[in-house]
Each structure stands twice: as C-alpha cells, then as structure tokens.
Amino acid sequence: xxxxxxxxxxxxxxxxxxxxxxxxxxxxxxxxxxxxxxxxxxxxxxxxxxxxxxxxxxxxxxxxxxxxxxxxxxxxxxxxxxxxxxxxxxxxxxxxxxxxxxxxxxxxxxxxxxxxxxxxxxxxxxxxxxxxxxxxxxxxxxxxxxxxxxxxxxxxxxxxxxxxxxxxxxxxxxxxxxxxxxxxxxxxxxxxxxxxxxxxxxxxxxxxxxxxxxxxxxxxxxxxxxxxxxxxxxxxxxxxxxxxxxxxxxxxxxxxxxxxxxxxxxxxxxxxxxxxxxxxxxxxxxxxxxxxxxxxxxxxxxxxxxxxxxxxxxxxxxxxxxxxxxxxxxxxxxxxxxxxxxxxxxxxxxxxxxxxxxxxxxxxxxxxxxxxxxxxxxxxxxxxxxxxxxxxxxxxxxxxxxxxxxxxxxxxxxxxxxxxxxxxxxxxxxxxxxxxxxxxxxxxxxxxxxxxxxxxxxxxxxxxxxxxxxxxxxxxxxxxxxxxxxxx
Amino acid sequence: xxxxxxxxxxxxxxxxxxxxxxxxxxxxxxxxxxxxxxxxxxxxxxxxxxxxxxxxxxxxxxxxxxxxxxxxxxxxxxxxxxxxxxxxxxxxxxxxxxxxxxxxxxxxxxxxxxxxxxxxxxxxxxxxxxxxxxxxxxxxxxxxxxxxxxxxxxxxxxxxxxxxxxxxxxxxxxxxxxxxxxxxxxxxxxxxxxxxxxxxxxxxxxxxxxxxxxxxxxxxxxxxxxxxxxxxxxxxxxxxxxxxxxxxxxxxxxxxxxxxxxxxxxxxxxxxxxxxxxxxxxxxxxxxxxxxxxxxxxxxxxxxxxxxxxxxxxxxxxxxxxxxxxxxxxxxxxxxxxxxxxxxxxxxxxxx
Numbered sequence: 052x053x054x055x056x057x058x059x060x061x062x063x064x065x066x067x068x069x070x071x072x073x074x075x076x077x078x079x080x081x082x083x084x085x086x087x088x089x090x091x092x093x094x095x096x097x098x099x100x101x102x103x104x105x106x107x108x109x110x111x112x113x114x115x116x117x118x119x120x121x122x123x124x125x126x127x128x129x130x131x132x133x134x135x136x137x138x139x140x141x142x143x144x145x146x147x148x149x150x151x152x153x154x155x156x157x158x159x160x161x162x163x164x165x166x167x168x169x170x171x172x173x174x175x176x177x178x179x180x181x182x183x184x185x186x187x188x189x190x191x192x193x194x195x196x197x198x199x200x201x202x203x204x205x206x207x208x209x210x211x212x213x214x215x216x217x218x219x220x221x222x223x224x225x226x227x228x229x230x231x232x233x234x235x236x237x238x239x240x241x242x243x244x245x246x247x248x249x250x251x252x253x254x255x256x257x258x259x260x261x262x263x264x265x266x267x268x269x270x271x272x273x274x275x276x277x278x279x280x281x282x283x284x285x286x287x288x289x290x291x292x293x294x295x296x297x298x299x300x301x302x303x304x305x306x307x308x309x310x311x312x313x314x315x316x317x318x319x320x321x322x323x324x325x326x327x328x329x330x331x332x333x334x335x336x337x338x339x340x341x342x343x344x345x346x347x348x349x350x351x352x353x354x355x356x357x358x359x360x361x362x363x364x365x366x367x368x369x370x371x372x373x374x375x376x377x378x379x380x381x382x383x384x385x386x387x388x389x390x391x392x393x394x395x396x397x398x399x400x401x402x403x404x405x406x407x408x409x410x411x412x413x414x415x416x417x418x419x420x421x422x423x424x425x426x427x428x429x430x431x432x433x434x435x436x437x438x439x440x441x442x443x444x445x446x447x448x449x450x451x452x453x454x455x456x457x458x459x460x461x462x463x464x465x466x467x468x469x470x471x472x473x474x475x476x477x478x479x480x481x482x483x484x485x486x487x488x489x490x491x492x493x494x495x496x497x498x499x500x501x502x503x504x505x506x507x508x509x510x511x512x513x514x515x516x517x518x519x520x521x522x523x524x525x526x527x528x529x530x531x532x533x534x535x536x537x538x539x
Numbered sequence: 540x541x542x543x544x545x546x547x548x549x550x551x552x553x554x555x556x557x558x559x560x561x562x563x564x565x566x567x568x569x570x571x572x573x574x575x576x577x578x579x580x581x582x583x584x585x586x587x588x589x590x591x592x593x594x595x596x597x598x599x600x601x602x603x604x605x606x607x608x609x610x611x612x613x614x615x616x617x618x619x620x621x622x623x624x625x626x627x628x629x630x631x632x633x634x635x636x637x638x639x640x641x642x643x644x645x646x647x648x649x650x651x652x653x654x655x656x657x658x659x660x661x662x663x664x665x666x667x668x669x670x671x672x673x674x675x676x677x678x679x680x681x682x683x684x685x686x687x688x689x690x691x692x693x694x695x696x697x698x699x700x701x702x703x704x705x706x707x708x709x710x711x712x713x714x715x716x717x718x719x720x721x722x723x724x725x726x727x728x729x730x731x732x733x734x735x736x737x738x739x740x741x742x743x744x745x746x747x748x749x750x751x752x753x754x755x756x757x758x759x760x761x762x763x764x765x766x767x768x769x770x771x772x773x774x775x776x777x778x779x780x781x782x783x784x785x786x787x788x789x790x791x792x793x794x795x796x797x798x799x800x801x802x803x804x805x806x807x808x809x810x811x812x813x814x815x816x817x818x819x820x821x822x823x824x825x826x827x828x829x830x831x832x833x834x835x836x837x838x839x840x841x842x843x844x845x846x847x848x849x850x851x852x853x854x855x856x857x858x859x860x861x862x863x864x865x866x867x868x869x870x871x872x873x874x875x876x877x878x879x880x881x882x883x884x885x886x887x888x889x890x891x
Binding site for chain 1: 660663666667670671672674675676677678679680681682683684687702703705706709710713718719721722723724725726727728729730731733734735736737738739740741744745
C-alpha cells in the first residue's frame, strides 16, 4: 500500500489533533503500510494505540484488536468514542444475545473491532472475522503470549491459528515490556519466523522518573514514612497497594492526617464511581489515588508527579508499568517503593494461589465430573491443555515451570529492592539494557525526603488543571444549571 | 445505643422473637430470586417491599452477618432456622423507626432499579454534553442494553430544546423532595466538564455511613421511578419514556401473568395447562404467585365452599404460620396443598 507521509501527518492532525508523532509511532506506521509484521516494544505512555488507530483510517478496512481484559476494551472503545469515532465495537460478554448477533452480522461495517482472545476463539465469531477483509490484526499486551512472561494467557496461543484462518493479514504485536527471550517467544508462538517480523524496540527507561526504595523496619514505620512523604510531596500522585482493604484504610488515614484529597480505587468500587474518580483525578479535584493495579488503564494524565508503592508488585514488568504513569509530561517525577521485611509474602502467596496444584490437575484430568467445581480461570486453563491432548503429568510440569518463573521474577524484584548501587542500572539490566550514566537525578535508596526537595517536588506545581469544582453538595437548582445550561 | 444504622440493623427487622425463620428466604428475597416458596415466606416475613433491592448480595456476605448476629447474641439458631433473642429484639426495636422511613413498595417486583439508574445517569451525560455542543467525550460504560437504549432514546428526542425541557422535568421531580434529598439526588450526575461526586464523597458530606447513603439513594431512585411512570397529567413525557420501558405492568413474572390473564378469562387450570403446553402444577404455581402479589386476587374462585367443621376449628385455633398441611391432610384428605396455600395467603391478607 503506497501511502505518503503527507497523508499520514494529515490524518494525525485531523483525527487526533496532533502535529508531531511520539518516538517510534511513525516508523511503525510506515512499516505497516509496507505490509510488514511488527513487534513493537514501547514503554507505557508512548501512544501505542494511536499507531493502529491511525493506520485504521489510512487503510479503511476493519482492524481487529485482541485485548486481554473487558475493562481495557471498554476503555479503548470509550476513548475512540471521545475522538468522535462511532464505528467501534467491543465484542465482550457485556453484549446480550441480540446485540451480539447484530454486531456479528454487521462486523464488516466497524472500523475497529476489539475482542478478547477467548471470544475470538468462539466458532461464530471466528466465522465472521473471516468475512470482513481484515486490514490489520493487532495483539495488544502481546507478552501474554509468552509462557516466560508473568501474564501468560493460554487463549493467546490460539491466535496463531486465527490469523491464518482469516487470511494472514498484516500483524502488529504490541507490548510495553518484553525481554529478548520473551520477544523471541512471542514471535514463535504466533508462528512467524524471526525474519518475518520487524522488531521496533525502545528503551524501557524513563529518565525523568527518579527511582527510590525506602527500607522500613516495621509496618508502623512504613505508615509514618508514607505520611511524611505525602506531607512533603506536592501535586498529583498514585499509591499502589496489593489489598483493597488496606487501600481503603490508608486512603482514610491520609485524608485525616494530611487533609489532602484522596480516593480509594479498586475492583470493589462500582463503575460509575471509578469514572468519577478518574475524571476528578484527571482534573486535579482529587490529588491522590490509593489504588490496586486495577487503576491506571483509563488514565491519561500527564502530570502525575509521584508513584508510591505501599506494597511491592510481584515482578519488575508490573513495577515498570505502574511507575510509568508518572511524569508523562517529561518533567521531574519520582517513584518510591516502600519495603518492610515480609512484604514479599503477599506476591509469593499470590503466585502460589494462581495455579492449580498437582493433585487438582490429576482430579481434573481423571474425574471429568469434578470439572464443574473448579473456578472459572482454572477450568479455562486446564480445559485448554486438556484439549491440546496434554497429559496431567505434562500440565503439572508446565505449571511447575511457570511457578518457578514467577518466583524467579519475584526474586528479581527483591534484588532490585535490595540493590545498594544504582537502581536504574539494576532495573534496566533485567530488561537486558545497559546503563552507566548514573547521576544525582537518577536514583537513591532511603533518601526520598531529601531527593524530593532536590527535585523541587515539594513545591506547588502550576495549578492550571485544578478546576473549582467543590467536593460538596451544591443546591440542586445550581447543579442542573451546571449540567444543562450552556449560557452561563 | 446510638450507633449508626447499618446493613445488619436493616437485616434484623426480618427476624422475629416469636417465630423461627429461615435466613435463606431473607437472602433470596433481597437478591430477587422469584419462586413461589420465596415469595410466600417473603410475604410472611415482610420482605416483599424490599424484593431484589440488593441483587449483588452473595452467600458469603450474608453468612458473615449471620455469624456476627450469633456472636453478638442477637439470634439463636436451630437447624436451618433462626429466632431473635431478647437482646436481638431490643436491638431491632431501637432501629425500627429508621427502617420505616423507606418506602420501596415492592419496586423490585416490577423492575431492576440499577438498570433505570444507569439509564438516567447516561441520559443526563448525553444531554449535558449535547447542551454544550460537545460530541467528543468518554461515555459512561454500562451494559450494551442500557447503552443502546439511551442512544435510541436520544435519537428520538433530540432537539435544540431538549436540555431545557429535560431540566424542567427533573426540576418538577426535585420539587417533590426536600432540598437536601434533591441536592443529593443530582450530586452524582456526570455531565459536561462536571464529573459528579462519588458515593464516598456524598455520604461524607451528608455525615452518613455507607449503608445509610445506599438505602437513601435507593429510596430516592424509587421515588423517581414511581413519579416518572405516573404521568396522568403528561407533564414529564421525557422521563416517562426513559423509565416505563423498563417497568413491568404487573408484579408477576411474564409467564405467571399470561396464566393469570387466561384464568381471569375463565379458562380452567387444566385448559390453561393444555393451551400453554405446561404442567398443571406449573399453572397452580403461577396462580399462587398471583394470589401473593395481586391485591384483588379472586380467592373465592377456589375457596368458595364452606370448610368442613373440623378443619375450620383447627385453623381457627392456630396461628396461620403454624398450620400444618400434614394435619389438614389428615382431617380432610381431599383438600389439596394448592388450596391450603391459598387459604394461608388469604388469611394473611385478612389479618394485615
């Protein structure tokens, strides 16, 4: 397909309102125009979605986007709606029977079709996807393809067949983090030869984010440290937790002790409130979010000044993803990880809980009547391997290997926490990148308070995005005027 | 005992000091599980007004409250039934007046409140953005049904006057509330550059706990639904069109309603079964549902003959919930379970 750069830039301006591309975007679009398969590793916040969205307007044929979570799909659909795009559909379990039938019948009329790998594997969906003359096949969060990555999803492995089934359209595999071994694995799992795929890999480093680890002797000390940091740090920030309950408690504690506006955000918060919290956060009405990893997907806020981890994540991939929400405006920001002895217990337990035990695998394979009693995730996983004609011994072996891989990732996370030298060197080495430019603006351990001052993160940022919306009830007559009367 | 009113206090009202009751019935009614047995016992326990108000309540949560009641000495347990202790009774009575503030009138038998709430929220957002001539925004994400419904509703009602008309209609409703309730009702709306308050922010501002706000929120939404659907004067067609498509005309399930209409048209139970290709017993179940939920159910159609004296005496001398079908069956073998249940329902109606 011959497409000139002029046309690409024009589409960027008219559809997205930008005049410049972010690093990597144009190069990938040009490759796609030349019908090359691309594996792109671009850090969080570098505009991965724009690549295939813009390409969709250039090629004018339906784009299939494989995405792992309903919430991610909803978010992408809403974002495209916001850009004024109506021809977008999320094929998810949220559709009722009639809507699903309607959507499938009219699939070729959509410009962007978002679908989970499990849904894409259903026979009626496969059938329709084959009919639409797909212009580009996109695999978002492509690291889910790799058994060596922390987020492996077996349903991703069937995408290889799906791509062939629908006529091998140009394929774009996107991820924020993937080590060379994982990249190789992704390409193999999609059934491509390494030479068939162009790899566009950008450094995962975010130089404007200062890295710090604070070692606390106890939980009490951790709480005190957190409150000290919050009292000094100005601007917007996200604090990550592994537990919903503790996110709630600390959110209350911060509000009481520091008077700052906070909100807890996790799976128990209903959808409308999540929307309100996101929007209030984006507009500066809420300064701090106490979140579990559920938060962040819908967030496109440029001026998050700090990300604090109250609980450590289970691997450096997730850590990098979460701290990546800071400093998208390229200004100085800080990522602080609070560690107290024993903190590794939570991710370690989560790792062990995630996969079925050898005894359960035996039961599943040898007593079909037991299968109904397995929880959905485990049943899906085991059914997949069962259908692949694996034996229970094979599967036990696979899971043991995966568990080992998860524990190894956790050990790398702990190595980072215990690093006494340059944290950035350690972090980047995990992703097979070299770094030897340590400076005083790079990283430190147990010096967060001083470094916050050094980076001027203790001064009030410009308040331009803080609107004057109060967090109190207003008289209903006034509220209706705000909502419906544009002549104020 | 000047504690906040919370979900456990709300639950306690459905227990009794004098009767052993089944907690499962309470859970099933609150999550809207519609079986004749649940509805029948729900009627006895005073649960029907609250039917389906808490569809997200699950076994685990509910059991947690049961355990807590037992720990606090509020209930005693025997087999699968429970009864209030004296302490429990005292606790229930302390908060009784608070429970009566809320008038749900069995709205959950007619509709799902959450669905209408979602519709109202999304419609407010769409109209607000339209008022500011903005078509580039993040729409609230609800189920596909709700999103499609709202889109269609908007297409049908779109006009330059829509924001103004809709504002007027909402004002009419809000005037029927006290000011504080009206302020709370509109506080969570999302619109153009105006993102609404979260439940947490509203309850903090009103100095309420989470459950107090939850139940007030449900009660306000219920008020809105009844107001919007009752439009004899044609003063608020927009709100009416938003609400009534989600509201059933009858509290009966669709299938029971069909059976009941046939019955009102003088079809016999057997004829109905034949015509609808369903079992005779299913027809009876449908009619029992109607007897429980329809105010002027014609009991005399089934219970017209005078009761034999021995049966009459037995029923007279025992409270309705202690009537045993096994005893009745011994006294009058031809008396069916269907007739027995109808009699219980009629008696309960007369007493109330």
